[in-house]
Amino acid sequence: MNVAADNILTVRGLCKNFGALAVTQQVDLDLARGARIGLIGPNGAGKTTLVNLLTGMLSSDAGTIVIDGHHIEKAKPETRVRHGLVRTHQINTLLMETSVRDNVAIAVAERQNYAWRMLRYGPQWRACLDEAQHYLEEMRIGHAGDRRVSELPYGEQRLLEIAIGLSLKPRILLLDEPGAGIPSTEAHIIHEALESLPPDIAILLIEHDMDLVFKFAREIVVLVLGRVLTRDVPANISSNAEVRSVYLGRSVV
Amino acid sequence: MTNQQQATTQQQILAPAAMSRPFSPAMLWHLLPWVIALIFFFVGDGYHSLGTNILVMILFALSLDLALGYAGIITLGHAAFFGAGAYAAGIFAIHFNADPVLGLLAATAIAGLLGLLTGMLILHTRGETLLMLTLAIAAIFYEIANHARWLTGGDDGLSGIRVTPVFGLFRFDLWGKTAFLYALSVLFIWFIIAALVVRSPFGRSLDGIRQNTKRMRAIGTPVWWRLVAMYSLSAAMAGSAGALTAQSTRLVGLSTLELLTSGIVAVMLVLGGERRLYGAFIGAAIYVVVQDFAGSISPFIWMFVIGFLLIIIVLFFEGGLMGIIDSVVAKLKGKADASGQTGKRT
Numbered sequence: 001m002n003v004a005a006d007n008i009l010t011v012r013g014l015c016k017n018f019g020a021l022a023v024t025q026q027v028d029l030d031l032a033r034g035a036r037i038g039l040i041g042p043n044g045a046g047k048t049t050l051v052n053l054l055t056g057m058l059s060s061d062a063g064t065i066v067i068d069g070h071h072i073e074k075a076k077p078e079t080r081v082r083h084g085l086v087r088t089h090q091i092n093t094l095l096m097e098t099s100v101r102d103n104v105a106i107a108v109a110e111r112q113n114y115a116w117r118m119l120r121y122g123p124q125w126r127a128c129l130d131e132a133q134h135y136l137e138e139m140r141i142g143h144a145g146d147r148r149v150s151e152l153p154y155g156e157q158r159l160l161e162i163a164i165g166l167s168l169k170p171r172i173l174l175l176d177e178p179g180a181g182i183p184s185t186e187a188h189i190i191h192e193a194l195e196s197l198p199p200d201i202a203i204l205l206i207e208h209d210m211d212l213v214f215k216f217a218r219e220i221v222v223l224v225l226g227r228v229l230t231r232d233v234p235a236n237i238s239s240n241a242e243v244r245s246v247y248l249g250r251s252v253v
Numbered sequence: 254m255t256n257q258q259q260a261t262t263q264q265q266i267l268a269p270a271a272m273s274r275p276f277s278p279a280m281l282w283h284l285l286p287w288v289i290a291l292i293f294f295f296v297g298d299g300y301h302s303l304g305t306n307i308l309v310m311i312l313f314a315l316s317l318d319l320a321l322g323y324a325g326i327i328t329l330g331h332a333a334f335f336g337a338g339a340y341a342a343g344i345f346a347i348h349f350n351a352d353p354v355l356g357l358l359a360a361t362a363i364a365g366l367l368g369l370l371t372g373m374l375i376l377h378t379r380g381e382t383l384l385m386l387t388l389a390i391a392a393i394f395y396e397i398a399n400h401a402r403w404l405t406g407g408d409d410g411l412s413g414i415r416v417t418p419v420f421g422l423f424r425f426d427l428w429g430k431t432a433f434l435y436a437l438s439v440l441f442i443w444f445i446i447a448a449l450v451v452r453s454p455f456g457r458s459l460d461g462i463r464q465n466t467k468r469m470r471a472i473g474t475p476v477w478w479r480l481v482a483m484y485s486l487s488a489a490m491a492g493s494a495g496a497l498t499a500q501s502t503r504l505v506g507l508s509t510l511e512l513l514t515s516g517i518v519a520v521m522l523v524l525g526g527e528r529r530l531y532g533a534f535i536g537a538a539i540y541v542v543v544q545d546f547a548g549s550i551s552p553f554i555w556m557f558v559i560g561f562l563l564i565i566i567v568l569f570f571e572g573g574l575m576g577i578i579d580s581v582v583a584k585l586k587g588k589a590d591a592s593g594q595t596g597k598r599t
Contacts, residue, residue, distance in 0.1 A: 081473030109454035
């Protein structure tokens with residue numbers, strides 16, 4: 001188990017059982033700085049469970065999760081975020097009644113440790129808003145800052161989700177189906193947004209849209225029944241007989 | 254593309270202007286409740302104790318707004334802190350010091366501390382479980398006050414509360430004029446604090462927790478601690494309200510801790526409108542006034558009026574009475590803005 005020097009995330013032997021059902025079995029996963037990994041697998045393969053284990057929304061039964069030398073497998077979700085492990089959500093969990101810019105600014109305030117300020121906060125909050133605007137523009141939704149999230153088209157809500165993730169200055173970003181629910185005609189928006197993400201962030205992309213995964217990922221991890229089936233470059237994955245059979249003969253690409 | 258760029262530059266110009274909030278005549282509306290209160294002070298002879306009661310209930314409802322409205326902490330036990338503040342102020346005056354300001358500070362601190370401790374105990378939970386736990390804690394407080402007769406007077410109530418002049422200058426007079434101004438000052442200070450807190454990064458994070466706890470955990474918010482902090486701030490505020498009622502009426506009864514009291518303040522808040530700050534003002538004022546005037550005719554009439562109002566408000570007007578006012582203002586503002594913009598263009 002020689003850990004490569006520039007590994008930012010190292011997962012070893014991660015296990016999770018729901019009763020007798022082993023949903024995650026001995027998962028090993030390495031993410032290098034700036035990695036672009038796609039995580040695929042048929043329904044029920046345990047992709048979302050794996051994300052929840054990594055982010056701490058679920059506690060693992062066994063195994064280690066190490067970020068940059070820090071063991072975080074027992075840490076609370078919020079502590080993991082502070083270590084730079086950030087996720088976006090499959091289902092929108094945005095603050096629908098709040099303005100788009102505030103959604104990001106609240107995250108920035110949390111990262112900057114301004115979120116405990118109750119009485120004196122003017123300059124700090126303005127700085128958070130400015131920074132939030134910066135991330136909105138990076139995701140090309142700078143024009144929507146003053147609107148309520150509920151008024152935003154679905155695709156832009158997904159971009160906002162990524163903007164919030166970015167605003168936490170992640171070292172590892174777990175993108176849980178950023179393209180879910182977006183009409184295929186608009187899928188390129190998400191793809192462009194993903195391509196523009198800072199190169200030094202390690203990204204794990206969980207996605208059903210194979211087009212998106214194969215375009216974006218430099219390596220693909222295939223998860224089947226809670227186990228890592230294989231990890232390889234996209235070209236080899238699409239020709240891998242085992243992977244094809246897992247997808248019931250359906251062509252992967 | 255050019256459209257987008259235009260939009261962004263426009264945004265950049267607009268954003269700082271919106272933040273620095275230059276003075277506008279519309280902001281004078283914020284003076285209205287205080288002007289009304291001061292006018293009442295001069296013309297409301299004979300009704301000052303009723304007025305003080307309204308101010309106390311406004312403060313109590315405002316405290317509930319912080320916890321229930323802004324932070325989404327479902328509670329039906331807020332009387333626990335109101336009553337704790339009232340008893341603390343009364344006991345402090347009888348056994349330690351009759352200075353009202355010291356008593357108020359002590360009561361506020363004790364209620365805040367109780368909020369902190371009980372909050373740490375129960376705020377892991379949400380929804381119905383939390384509701385039950387807040388009820389249980391209020392019931393425990395009630396029984397403690399009921400059984401500790403040597404300290405609280407039990408069901409006879411706590412009497413013999415003395416209050417020295419405020420700052421050694423202003424005597425509490427028989428007509429309750431000093432008490433009215435005293436309560437008004439305390440309410441004003443708490444209102445400023447509440448208004449600052451709900452707009453602060455802290456307040457916004459709690460609004461986020463109310464809307465989506467999962468989201469807030471995902472951005473690294475220590476949800477539990479933040480809820481505990483807001484709960485204990487709210488409890489401190491409710492304690493202040495309790496202290497005011499103890500000092501102005503010189504009597505504390507078990508009714509300050511009753512479930513009914515928790516219910517009444519929740520009704521006031523819903524009537525006036527949650528998450529609107531002024532909702533507490535309108536709700537408490539209307540409730541107390543209707544109770545007093547309709548109640549003098551027949552106790553059934555005021556219950557009927559309040560019940561009827563509440564049903565109408567809950568069914569048809571989300572955001573309570575203040576919500577109605579807000580939407581009217583927004584419509585007027587929309588018209589004004591539209592005319593202003595066309596004016597600029599030409």
